[in-house]
Amino acid sequence: MAVNAAERTAMDRALHLAARGPRGANPQVGAVILSPDGTVLAEGWHHGAGTPHAEVDALSKLAPGEAEGATAVVTLEPCNHTGRTGPCAVALIEAGISRVVYALDDPGAVSGGGAERLRTAGVEVESGEQADAAHALIAGWLTAQRLGRPHITVKWAQSLDGRAAADDGSSRWITGSAARTDVHHRRAAADAIVVGTGTVLSDDPALTARDGDALHPHQPIPVIIGTRPTPAAAAVHRHPQTPLFFDTRDLHAVAADLHARGVQSVFVEGGPTLASAFIAAGLADRVLAYIAPVLLGGRRLALTEIGVGSIGEARRLVVDEWVPLGEDLLAVAHPADAADPAQTTNPQSEGAA
Numbered sequence: 001m002a003v004n005a006a007e008r009t010a011m012d013r014a015l016h017l018a019a020r021g022p023r024g025a026n027p028q029v030g031a032v033i034l035s036p037d038g039t040v041l042a043e044g045w046h047h048g049a050g051t052p053h054a055e056v057d058a059l060s061k062l063a064p065g066e067a068e069g070a071t072a073v074v075t076l077e078p079c080n081h082t083g084r085t086g087p088c089a090v091a092l093i094e095a096g097i098s099r100v101v102y103a104l105d106d107p108g109a110v111s112g113g114g115a116e117r118l119r120t121a122g123v124e125v126e127s128g129e130q131a132d133a134a135h136a137l138i139a140g141w142l143t144a145q146r147l148g149r150p151h152i153t154v155k156w157a158q159s160l161d162g163r164a165a166a167d168d169g170s171s172r173w174i175t176g177s178a179a180r181t182d183v184h185h186r187r188a189a190a191d192a193i194v195v196g197t198g199t200v201l202s203d204d205p206a207l208t209a210r211d212g213d214a215l216h217p218h219q220p221i222p223v224i225i226g227t228r229p230t231p232a233a234a235a236v237h238r239h240p241q242t243p244l245f246f247d248t249r250d251l252h253a254v255a256a257d258l259h260a261r262g263v264q265s266v267f268v269e270g271g272p273t274l275a276s277a278f279i280a281a282g283l284a285d286r287v288l289a290y291i292a293p294v295l296l297g298g299r300r301l302a303l304t305e306i307g308v309g310s311i312g313e314a315r316r317l318v319v320d321e322w323v324p325l326g327e328d329l330l331a332v333a334h335p336a337d338a339a340d341p342a343q344t345t346n347p348q349s350e351g352a353a
Contacts, residue, residue, distance in 0.1 A: 003129045006038030007101045010073035011130045015103075017045040018054070018075045018137055023191065024262030027076055027141045029054040033062065033097075034071040041070060049262070053079065055088040059095050068096035075134045077106040077127065078114035089114035092123065099124040103134035107145050140191070140264035147285070149255040150191070154268045154278050155183065155288040158302035160295055164272050167298035169202070174292045178326035184209050186288070188216035190267035192244075192258060196274040197226030206235045207243075207269070215240065220267060225254060225274065251281045272304050279315065280307040285338065287317060289331040 003011075010032040017030030026046060031054035033041040044057030052060060055078055059067060072078075078088035078100065092100060100123055106112040115125045135142065143151045157175045158164055165171035173180065187193055188209035199205060207222040208215055222236050222243040230236065236243050246254045258266060268278050278284050289302075308314055316336035323330040 003101055003126055004038070006034060007071065007073055007126075008129065010034055010040065010071075011075070011101065011103065013040075013043065014054075014073050014075050015130065015133055015137060017043055018134075021046045021054075022048050022262075023140065023264060025049050025260070026262070027138045029074065029076045029138075031055045031058045031072060031074045033058050033067060034073060036069050036071075041066065053088045056086075056091050059091060062095075065096065069098045070096070071099040071101065072097050073129075074100065074102045075137070076104050077102050077112065078118065079106060079108075080112060080114040080117050081108075087114065087117075089117040093118065093121045097123060099126075101126045101129050103127075103129055103131050104138075107142060144259060144264040149259045149283075150263045150266045151285050152255070152266045152268060152278065152283050153186070153190070153286040153288060154275050154284040155186070155290070156272070156275050156302050157183075157290040157292065160291060160293055161297065162302050163296035163298060163300050164302040165300040166296050167300060169300070171300075174294065174296075175290050175328045176292070176326040179290045179292075179328040179330065182323075182325055182330065183290070184211065184216065187220055187267055187269075188218050190220045190265045191263045192223050192266045193220040194223040194225060194254075194266055194268045194274070195270040197224055197228040197230060198273060199269075199271050200224055200226075200230050200234055200236060201228065202271075204235050205269075207239055221263065223254070223258070223266075225249075225251070225270070249277070251278060251283055255283060272300075272302055275302075276304045276306050279303070280305065285334060287331070287333045289333070290325070291329045291331065293327055 014030035014032045018028040021028040026049050030045040032043050035041050042058040042061040044054045046054045055072055055074055072092055078092055080087050080089050100118055106114060115127060118125050156164060159174055193207050209219055219240045221241045222239045224230055224243060225246045227247055230245065268275060306315060317333040318336050319331055319333045321332040323332065
């Protein structure tokens with residue numbers, strides 16, 4: 001049976017509801033319950049980790065038996081596992097739902113399989129309705145699930161001869177205003193912005209995402225990595241988000257901690273040492289290299305040690321875009337040996353919990 005007009009309209013509404021939920025460790029999901037004649041009986045969405053999932057949130061607004069023979073329209077395949085909440089597939093079956101229309105398959109090896117469980121129980125299931133729109137809504141979550149950690153972008157600005165600063169350490173400004181505006185736009189799209197303690201102590205950055213003199217509506221969480229203490233008067237303490245401090249050099253541990261906190265995307269803004277460490281650790285999913293038409297010479301390289309001992313060990317990149325920004329040029333690239341994220345799934349993924 002094809003998806004009908006009432007179900008398509010309900011999916012539009014479910015996607016709108018899903019966007020109300022917070023970005024985090026769990027996906028944003030919306031649900032609408034329809035009567036057999038297409039009337040909306042109830043709506044729900046996922047309000048955050050540990051709260052009822054969208055389907056259960058919607059069902060909770062109905063009296064016992066009121067969902068009998070109804071259709072559930074959901075933006076993500078109903079889950080099939082018990083975490084902090086029970087399986088949504090079971091909740092729908094027990095409520096008497098006779099048909100489920102959903103947009104995206106759940107990618108989790110543990111949480112997936114809800115559609116098959118529903119079918120086994122005699123529930124009619126249709127998938128793929130407005131899948132592109134649902135994917136766009138939770139793309140960050142899906143990527144983090146596939147990687148098993150946040151998606152990490154490593155950014156630096158450099159002279160044409162590969163320097164991050166002049167020999168005296170001065171670096172403001174290698175690039176022009178168009179490039180700096182682009183950086184702040186990309187900061188605002190990230191969940192967290194990462195620097196090392198060396199950058200904090202030498203530059204005292206605010207780590208905000210700015211639009212001219214104003215702040216972007218979304219501000220990334222500032223993350224400082226390193227063993228040296230951050231001064232109490234540092235500008236980062238005045239950030240709209242509470243900073244996170246990691247007294248470690250173990251970047252994999254930092255990535256795991258951020259993933260557990262629900263951080264889906266990380267923007268590494270630290271200096272050459274931190275950028276090089278992320279690349280050496282294999283934790284750079286995207287590289288942003290802002291290249292200015294200026295020559296500096298000297299010792300202040302944009303990258304230092306990244307674990308390359310010979311040309312055969314070079315870390316090859318695929319350039320996705322060359323973006324002109326005023327007089328500067330931005331190279332957007334990803335590692336050539338990176339697996340296609342659309343073809344990989346984190347076996348430990350448990351979907352929404």
